[in-house]
């Protein structure tokens with residue numbers, strides 16, 4: 001009789017543990033990220049292209065790949081940016097729409113960026129001119145080339 005009760009108690013505890021797993025997992029992850037918050041970008045610089053390859057009037061689409069450290073994990077990141085030069089300064093805009101994150105495309109004939117998802121439109125400076133996006137396209141800081149002819153560098157957010 002005692003063996004039977006022990007088995008029942010054990011099975012009850014085991015089933016309770018299994019049922020609680022979906023609740024325990026996220027709580028543990030939240031605790032770990034609180035104790036060791038993941039860097040947003042990890043900081044650092046990424047060489048892009050030389051200044052003379054960035055057009056002055058039209059934005060140039062640039063695909064970017066790098067690895068960032070997120071807590072104990074390494075994550076491959078892929079981004080598409082639009083680069084445009086104003087003299088020696090470079091404007092780098094994210095291609096991610098600030099509404100729900102769809103990729104915007106540059107429309108050469110209209111000289112603006114259009115989002116195919118819900119009709120968001122941004123001007124050449126990345127400011128919203130139509131549609132639901134709540135704010136301008138994100139901008140990335142660009143560092144000048146270290147030497148003449150060297151690539152400009154994208155400063156990652158920390």
Ligand code: FES
Pocket residue numbers: 097098099100101102115116117118119120131132133
């Ligand atoms: S995601 Fe771009 S307008 Fe909605």
